[in-house]
Amino acid sequence: MACAMRSTSRHEPRRFVLAPLLCVLALAFQIPAVAGPPYSGRPLVEVLREFQAEGIDLVFSSAVVRNDWTVKTEPPRGTPLETLAALVAPFDLELRDGPEGALLLIPTPKPLFITEIVVTPSRHTVSRQEQSTRFQLTREDALTAPSSGSDVGRFIQLLPGVTASDNSAAFRIRGSAARDASIILDGLELYDPYHLQAFQSPYSLIDGNSVDTIDVRAGGYTADLGDRHGGFVEIATLVPKEFGGEVEIGSLNSRFTFRSPTRSGRGALLLSARTWYTDALFNHTELGAGEDSKPGYQDFYAKGNFAVSPRLALSAHVLFGHDSLLFQETDEEVNENEAVDVETRNANLWFRVLTAWTPSVRSETTVSVGRIDKLRDGDSNLSGDLLHVNDDREVDFAGFRSATHWTIGSMPRTSTPHRTPTIR
Known part of the structure; x- marks a missing residue:
């Protein structure tokens, strides 16, 4: 997008001042959102606390998030919640809605292994073998x-x-x-x-x-x-x-x-x-x-x-x-x-x-x-x-x-x- 400004008369000073301002605002709305600070290589606990400081009501404990966990890859661009979900996914964690609008960070549930048991009735047959x-x-x-x-x-x-x-x-x-x-x-x-x-x-x-x-x-x-x-x-x-x-x-x-x-x-x-x-x-x-x-x-x-x-x-x-x-x-x-x-x-x-x-x-x-x-x-x-x-x-x-x-x-x-x- 290009902004052209031209003045044809000395009697249009207000128009000359407003035109550059409107052009700058138009360009600003067309520039994509810049991602937050780089996350790769930083402790996961530190990154999560930054999200809390930005106003996200995130609840987690040290039993769920270990202090030695480090972010390995940079998450894709998106909304703050999408970025947060992408950050915790490699650690088998997920976000769940909590009370009063809070977000709970919990381990991803694992599938249960169920053994199939087949029950069949016994059969009584006539046999010449010794029964005991x-x-x-x-x-x-x-x-x-x-x-x-x-x-x-x-x-x-x-x-x-x-x-x-x-x-x-x-x-x-x-x-x-x-x-x-x-x-x-x-x-x-x-x-x-x-x-x-x-x-x-x-x-x-x-x-x-x-x-x-x-x-x-x-x-x-x-x-x-x-x-x-x-x-x-x-x-x-x-x-x-x-x-x-x-x-x-x-x-x-x-x-x-x-x-x-x-x-x-x-x-x-x-x-x-x-x-x-x-x-x-x-x-x-x-x-x-x-x-x-x-x-x-x-x-x-x-x-x-x-x-x-x-x-x-x-x-x-x-x-x-x-x-x-x-x-x-x-x-x-x-x-x-x-x-x-x-x-x-x-x-x-x-x-x-x-x-x-x-x-x-x-x-x-x-x-x-x-x-x-x-x-x-x-x-x-x-x-x-x-x-x-x-x-x-x-x-x-x-x-x-x-x-x-x-x-x-x-x-x-x-x-x-x-x-x-x-x-x-």
């Missing part, structure tokens, strides 16, 4: 399971359908009583497999660190397994392949394990021993208030196995558990005194023969003897009436079990067991 609710745990599962004292009874409780109280290792399978679950260790069914069964059974007799596999049958088992309503837990201990062992001292118990194969590689020895601290019992049982108790319990397991041939294997096993508890309670206000001394010894010795006659036929024979001693001696003085109890029980038992398993074609494994237990 079965869970199998490996040694890795036993070592990594969160359980108190690395006890077998504690991490079996983590399986579906298995419940137990917080201070007991005696578990219940599918709502049955604890006595209805059979625990089988290396082919032998255990009687009284828990420590201090009269005081909520805080731990079992089996060290979880010596376990190789655990097979839990919670229902649908065949008749050859026996007379149990709850389920069966078959535990196989480790067969050492390498020399080694551990000594552990923990807050609940101390443990010793020794593993060693023979030089020929045909045999192996496994030893395991545990002992609990006296005060550990009070974290797992509720005996009342004001009592003076001195509990203690230990267990020991040893196994030696030898492969006579690729088809014949022999093994010998020893399991021993010992419990003791001296319990005293005194209430001077009502003149009541109670004291009881409890001791239990549980010993098992058994021999096992595994024979593979053919690839489809194998047999298992177990011969066992054992003894359980329970001694309870106590006095109770209730309001001056003295009562003394002495209960000494000994149970000797012996057993013979032989079972043959074979597979016919694709049919499931079948067995014909023979069991002869003797209890005196």
